[in-house]
Amino acid sequence: MISGEDNELVARVVASQDTRAFGELIRRHQSHVRNFLRKLSGDMSAADDLAQDCFMRAWDKLHTYSGSGSFIGWLLKIAYTTFLQSKRKSKRYAEILEQVGHVSAAESRTHTVQADETGDLDKFLAVLSEEERAIMVMSYACGLSHREISEATAMPVGSVKSVIFRGKEKIRTSFDIKDHQHG
Amino acid sequence: MTSKIINMAERIKDAEDRLLESMFESAPIADNGFSGQIVKRIRRKLWIRRITLPVAVLLGLLVAFRPMAAIVKGVYGLLLSMPGDLVPSLEGSLPSLQLIVTGALILFVAMFSLSMLED
Numbered sequence: 001m002i003s004g005e006d007n008e009l010v011a012r013v014v015a016s017q018d019t020r021a022f023g024e025l026i027r028r029h030q031s032h033v034r035n036f037l038r039k040l041s042g043d044m045s046a047a048d049d050l051a052q053d054c055f056m057r058a059w060d061k062l063h064t065y066s067g068s069g070s071f072i073g074w075l076l077k078i079a080y081t082t083f084l085q086s087k088r089k090s091k092r093y094a095e096i097l098e099q100v101g102h103v104s105a106a107e108s109r110t111h112t113v114q115a116d117e118t119g120d121l122d123k124f125l126a127v128l129s130e131e132e133r134a135i136m137v138m139s140y141a142c143g144l145s146h147r148e149i150s151e152a153t154a155m156p157v158g159s160v161k162s163v164i165f166r167g168k169e170k171i172r173t174s175f176d177i178k179d180h181q182h183g
Numbered sequence: 184m185t186s187k188i189i190n191m192a193e194r195i196k197d198a199e200d201r202l203l204e205s206m207f208e209s210a211p212i213a214d215n216g217f218s219g220q221i222v223k224r225i226r227r228k229l230w231i232r233r234i235t236l237p238v239a240v241l242l243g244l245l246v247a248f249r250p251m252a253a254i255v256k257g258v259y260g261l262l263l264s265m266p267g268d269l270v271p272s273l274e275g276s277l278p279s280l281q282l283i284v285t286g287a288l289i290l291f292v293a294m295f296s297l298s299m300l301e302d
Contacts (some may be wrong), residue, residue, distance in 0.1 A: 017229065019222050026218035031211040039209075048217070055221045056228075121206055140200075140207035168199065 006071040014063050022062075026055055029072050032142055033079050039125060039137045040083050050086055054079040069151055073144055077152035080134055087130075127174045132167040139164055237295045244291060252284055 004012075004021075006028070012021040033054060037047035057078050065074050125133050131153075138144045138152060146164075150157045 019225055019229070022225065023218050023222040026221055027214055030214055030217050034212045034217075035209050039207075051217075052221055052224075056224065059225050121209075124206060136203075137207065140203045141209065168203070171203070172199075 007067050010062060010065055010067065010071065013059075022059060025071070029075055030055075032072055033075055036076055036137055036142055037079055037083060039121070039141060040080075040130075040134055042122070042125075050082050051079070053086075054082045057082060069148055070144075072142065073148035073152055076138060076142060076144065080152060083134075124171050124175065127170050128167050132163055132170070135160060135163045136167045233299065237299060240291065240295060244288060248284070251287075255283055 006025065009021040009025050012018045013025070030051065034048060034051045037050045037054070038044055041047045041050065054075070058075060061078065065071070125136075128136060135149055135153065138149045139146075144152065146157050146160050149155075149160045153160065155163075
């Protein structure tokens with residue numbers, strides 16, 4: 001275990017390509033990143049693959065981290081971009097498969113995920129759009145501030161607030177939250 | 184000041200926010216070798232990056248050895264065929280062809296070894 005703040009470890013990695021320091025950064029934040037991607041994708045193993053890609057990208061881009069915001073905020077930004085890019089890629093793949101007359105693999109996987117969505121949180125997340133889901137998870141599961149979410153998603157703070165408001169509204173209208181509140 | 188007020192306002196959460204937080208809360212995921220796997224991938228990547236250039240140079244040298252030797256031989260022969268008054272006492276001062284090529288190879292290998300040691 002290596003001690004030191006995140007920024008110190010980042011400086012060590014950037015200065016001397018210290019893989020042990022980067023390993024410590026991964027150990028500290030892997031749970032948040034994996035949880036975030038699991039909630040976004042709804043597929044545990046796919047989320048872990050994406051998390052690996054996310055950390056590999058973080059290694060390559062670490063010199064761009066300015067240290068002004070939190071490191072986890074910066075990581076979640078990469079995680080979100082990785083997720084969107086993989087989604088785009090699998091969508092393109094599905095389109096190609098459809099064109100050649102095959103049943104889309106991605107589509108069948110989505111059905112499996114929907115069938116598995118039995119937990120309360122999964123039901124909540126299912127009514128949200130992808131963007132709302134990401135922002136709500138960043139806010140309520142990862143505890144990022146509105147400013148950090150705005151940096152991670154490249155959206156103005158005002159838009160982040162309205163997405164959160166809209167997400168809460170959707171959850172409120174789709175489910176009787178008070179029932180959960182009182183057990 | 185304004186940002187502090189905004190942050191404070193963000194921290195004031197109502198019952199619904201607290202409920203959502205508890206709903207979104209999830210158990211921490213154990214590392215179980217996850218970080219080690221990524222570090223291993225990164226080390227492999229670094230090693231490949233470090234080794235690629237010297238290997239490429241060595242391969243290039245192997246491929247270029249014959250043409251290089253032919254060029255050196257040609258220049259050497261040209262210099263020897265020049266009139267004696269243009270290049271006085273050339274024969275004695277020119278090193279042998281094998282010596283030139285071996286020297287160049289040793290120089291290249293030494294330079295790359297040094298750069299690898301620096302890395």
